[in-house]
Amino acid sequence: xxxxxxxxxxxxxxxxxxxxxxxxxxxxxxxxxxxxxxxxxxxxxxxxxxxxxxxxxxxxxxxxxxxxxxxxxxxxxxxxxxxxxxxxxxxxxxxxxxxxxxxxxxxxxxxxxxxxxxxxxxxxxxxxxxxxxxxxxxxxxxxxxxxxxxxxxxxxxxxxxxxxxxxxxxxxxxxxxxxxxxxxxxxxxxxxxxxxxxxxxxxxxxxxxxxxxxxxxxxxxxxxxxxxxxxxxxxxxxxxxxxxxxxxxxxxxxxxxxxxxxxxxxxxxxxxxxxx
Amino acid sequence: xxxxxxxxxxxxxxxxxxxxxxxxxxxxxxxxxxxxxxxxxxxxxxxxxxxxxxxxxxxxxxxxxxxxxxxxxxxxxxxxxxxxxxxxxxxxxxxxxxxxxxxxxxxxxxxxxxxxxxxxxxxxxxxxxxxxxxxxxxxxxxxxxxxxxxxxxxxxxxxxxxxxxxxxxxxxxxxxxxxxxxxxxxxxxxxxxxxxxxxxxxxxxxxxxxxxxxxxxxxxxxxxxxxxxxxxxxxxxxxxxxxxxxxxxxxxxxxxxxxxxxxxxxxxxxxxxxxxxxxxxxxxxxxxxxxxxxxxxxxxxxxxxxxxxxxxxxxxx
Numbered sequence: 051x052x053x054x055x056x057x058x059x060x061x062x063x064x065x066x067x068x069x070x071x072x073x074x075x076x077x078x079x080x081x082x083x084x085x086x087x088x089x090x091x092x093x094x095x096x097x098x099x100x101x102x103x104x105x106x107x108x109x110x111x112x113x114x115x116x117x118x119x120x121x122x123x124x125x126x127x128x129x130x131x132x133x134x135x136x137x138x139x140x141x142x143x144x145x146x147x148x149x150x151x152x153x154x155x156x157x158x159x160x161x162x163x164x165x166x167x168x169x170x171x172x173x174x175x176x177x178x179x180x181x182x183x184x185x186x187x188x189x190x191x192x193x194x195x196x197x198x199x200x201x202x203x204x205x206x207x208x209x210x211x212x213x214x215x216x217x218x219x220x221x222x223x224x225x226x227x228x229x230x231x232x233x234x235x236x237x238x239x240x241x242x243x244x245x246x247x248x249x250x251x252x253x254x255x256x257x258x259x260x261x262x263x264x265x266x267x268x269x270x271x272x273x274x275x276x277x278x279x280x281x282x283x284x285x286x287x288x289x290x291x292x293x294x295x296x297x298x299x300x301x302x303x304x305x306x307x308x309x310x311x312x313x314x315x316x317x318x319x320x321x322x323x324x325x326x
Numbered sequence: 327x328x329x330x331x332x333x334x335x336x337x338x339x340x341x342x343x344x345x346x347x348x349x350x351x352x353x354x355x356x357x358x359x360x361x362x363x364x365x366x367x368x369x370x371x372x373x374x375x376x377x378x379x380x381x382x383x384x385x386x387x388x389x390x391x392x393x394x395x396x397x398x399x400x401x402x403x404x405x406x407x408x409x410x411x412x413x414x415x416x417x418x419x420x421x422x423x424x425x426x427x428x429x430x431x432x433x434x435x436x437x438x439x440x441x442x443x444x445x446x447x448x449x450x451x452x453x454x455x456x457x458x459x460x461x462x463x464x465x466x467x468x469x470x471x472x473x474x475x476x477x478x479x480x481x482x483x484x485x486x487x488x489x490x491x492x493x494x495x496x497x498x499x500x501x502x503x504x505x506x507x508x509x510x511x512x513x514x515x516x517x518x519x520x521x522x523x524x525x526x527x528x529x530x531x532x533x534x535x536x537x538x539x540x541x542x543x544x545x546x547x548x549x550x551x552x553x554x555x556x557x558x559x560x561x562x563x564x565x566x567x568x569x570x571x572x573x574x575x576x577x578x579x580x581x582x583x584x585x586x587x588x589x590x591x592x593x594x595x596x597x598x599x600x601x602x603x604x605x606x607x608x609x610x611x612x613x614x615x616x617x618x619x620x621x622x623x624x625x626x627x628x629x630x631x632x633x634x635x636x637x638x639x640x641x642x643x
Binding site: 053057058061062063065068069071072074076078082087090091092093095096125135138140141143144145148149150153156159160162163166168169170172173174175177178193194196197200201205228229230233250255257258260261265275276279280283290293294297300301304305307308309312 | 349353357358359360361364365367368371372375376378379380382383388391436439440443444447448450451454455456457458459460461462463464465466467468471472473474476477478479481483488489490517520521578580581583585589601602603606607612614615616619622623626
């Protein structure tokens with residue numbers, strides 16, 4: 051397809067305009083976070099400035115317990131991720147390869163939970179967690195996050211496992227290998243990209259999650275990043291330098307992963323939607 | 327990766343070996359039922375952490391359970407009567423519809439346009455594609471915070487931009503006046519959500535065989551006709567599925583609205599999830615909230631039904 055000069059220029063202009071719309075907030079967040087405090091509330095704000103000051107970052111680390119919250123968030127997301135990969139790989143293998151009665155019922159049931167609106171569950175889940183004595187505990191939060199990520203992971207990995215040629219596994223079966231051995235020694239090593247995808251999405255979901263962390267956690271030392279960031283707004287005088295420094299540090303890891311992982315992003319985000 | 331389904335064609339065609347000794351029996355049992363054993367932990371998790379609360383929610387909605395006060399009594403349909411006669415419920419319902427319909431349609435239109443542009447053979451388009459992903463990498467809380475800063479009435483960069491362009495004369499407090507708050511949060515949501523549409527539609531476009539475009543060109547089709555007769559049919563299903571999924575998610579958005587406006591000013595941006603949260607957590611009426619959740623589920627089940635319909639079409643192909 052050849053493009054005329056006018057189409058070319060028009061397309062570039064449109065792309066530049068939309069790109070500015072999508073990237074400017076990122077620039078503005080970082081630029082504001084390293085702007086000296088005295089210049090932050092200047093009007094009009096300078097688009098560019100050579101002045102550079104990381105004291106907001108230092109303040110956030112020292113005064114707001116940001117480091118602890120980052121560790122909390124990381125631990126919760128990491129444990130959720132490991133457990134989700136294990137459970138969804140097992141269930142995915144089961145649905146992709148093994149025969150048993152009621153299989154389609156299970157896969158459809160799990161699909162419902164995948165698109166089931168989580169907001170509807172806040173109240174009953176909180177009540178259930180009270181009964182299970184799991185309020186203000188990471189166990190409760192991690193189990194909750196897994197109910198979001200397991201259905202997603204199972205769907206994605208079922209589809210992934212089905213793309214692996216079955217002959218290899220059959221050959222091993224004829225050689226007398228047990229199904230468990232086949233799963234561990236053949237299926238899993240061949241599925242690293244699929245497992246990585248599930249891992250990334252599970253981790254980011256847990257890293258970002260707000261509502262359940264807000265409702266289920268109450269002690270200050272257990273707070274996760276999203277809640278901590280929200281609390282920075284709560285004070286009488288909001289220190290925007292600190293807020294934006296904290297925001298930048300929370301966005302950074304996710305942004306890096308997304309940009310590296312860009313090629314696989316769509317398949318992951320719509321998994322279960324595009325794959326039966 | 328599409329087109330495969332758990333059917334007999336991909337399951338093992340050979341059975342496990344026959345047990346020989348007694349010690350083998352346990353192993354044989356394990357091997358034989360591995361399908362069920364592998365499913366159990368995940369299913370158990372869903373049943374305990376999801377199904378149980380969903381069912382108990384139905385019961386709670388008929389009681390006067392409170393967050394703080396002890397004692398629960400069965401009160402029949404009282405919660406439902408209250409919910410469906412509450413003016414705030416209807417205003418929240420209306421807000422939810424505006425918020426969802428406007429967000430999704432603008433996200434879709436912008437995403438579709440961007441996907442068409444990114445599909446053109448332009449040098450440097452990879453860079454643009456990376457730029458378009460940026461908003462989607464922001465955790466919702468950070469989306470709320472950065473936009474709160476940019477829309478700040480006194481120090482916000484947006485006001486400054488609009489004033490220097492001559493569009494407005496005086497700074498506007500976008501998020502704290504009821505005439506602009508809803509438009510502002512929808513704009514924020516468009517920023518956050520259009521990349522998913524753009525990337526998904528782009529993936530759909532790239533899957534269209536080149537000769538389809540070739541045929542359209544040879545037949546003298548205009549660009550608009552190409553969109554209508556080549557592109558639309560090819561991407562309709564993926565667009566449909568994403569619209570339904572996004573509708574469910576946007577309908578249920580909590581964090582973004584909670585942090586930017588908290589539903590205010592004066593309920594101007596209070597959608598049903600925030601309304602439910604307010605009644606359950608600030609006022610403590612858990613039974614009441616449970617009834618709202620059931621009402622929400624009623625609305626959303628329409629979308630869930632559409633979603634399954636779209637799936638069915640895909641199943642049959």
